[in-house]
Amino acid sequence: MNLPATPGAVIAVLNCGSSSIKFALFDAGGAELPRQAWWGGKVQGIGSAQPRLQTQDGLDRALALGGDEPYHDALAVIREAIRARLGEVPVLAVAHRVVHGGAHHAAPLRVDAAVLAELRGYIPLAPLHQPFALEAMEVLLQQRPDLPQVACFDTAFHHSLPLVEQLLPLPYAAYERGLRRYGFHGLSYEYQSLVLPERHGELAGGRCIVAHLGSGASLCAMRGLRSVATTMGFSALDGLMMGTRCGALDPGALLYLMEVEGLDVHEAGHMLYHESGLLGVSGQSADPRALIAREAEDPRCAAALALFVRRIVREIGALVAVLGGLDLLVFTAGIGEHQAEVRRRIVAELGFLHLGLDDTANAANAAVISSAGSAVRVAVEPTNEEWVAARHARALVRP
Incomplete structure (x- = not known):
């Protein structure tokens, strides 16, 4: 890495999921916060028989998280790893990616006991992520009450949505109680709103759709670098078909x-979050790469891929209608950044928009993958949610 061996101070970022915790340290000792993390890693397999600690400098170590609270144990492993790496270098703040901030939080905020209690109310809307971020906050509040913590919300970027994009077609009283379309993946889209003008100039401020395609997936239509429509709504189940989540579903x-087959609410929730999407349709895998390798001999794998692509294409078409056209289509996140074949299939079905793909550039995951004659620029832009969170935390704690 071409970053200082010993920063003057750092901002730590935690991204907590149900079975993994990603962490990153950003050098906060200079005038500008570098976009590349100074150091980081992840603990994965929490709750499994083989949890591991992996860091970006090559450490890959098996862990023993055999207690009654393996998540607490994993957080303790990360704290010790950070302490050993930093020595006397101070941590100025810890930033947390928090999936849901509700209707009121349009910006990051400092965490205290009252904030923590409020955010617990959103756990049913994001059960795969929300409780684990809050658990990390609670542990740190107990053990390091002097250390500033900042909650950075995935819903915040979408507070620019017009009312027509917030409303659900339910009795209006439901909207007043908080049943509305929130939108998610906001830290990723916020990063795109910052970096795309650097790469694409004025084009980025026009009619832009960003496709955040990973194990969770959504689209965001931006105009003037602000969210005007998005595919995820009230919960992170909505919109596109995902790795194990169903996406939009006929209620x-x-x-x-529930009524005929007898599933209770917990069984139905487990099916929609964990047994659907690419995994559910294919019966094989939530990873498109594995399905592509098997689709020639397995019709269900082929069907899962076709449905995945079709749902993306259908929603892009809907967002193009909302925008009144399209100037820039951007792929980001794990699938969007690295899986050229998925991008190729999506663009091929968008031929009515006169998109053209440069096959060589696409295979190389280049920054621009559209052909010279394409009517719409097609781009690949890696996301950087951790830097966005670190940037917000630094702004809140800087004297």
């Missing part, structure tokens, strides 16, 4: 599963 199908 009548859910009623049928």
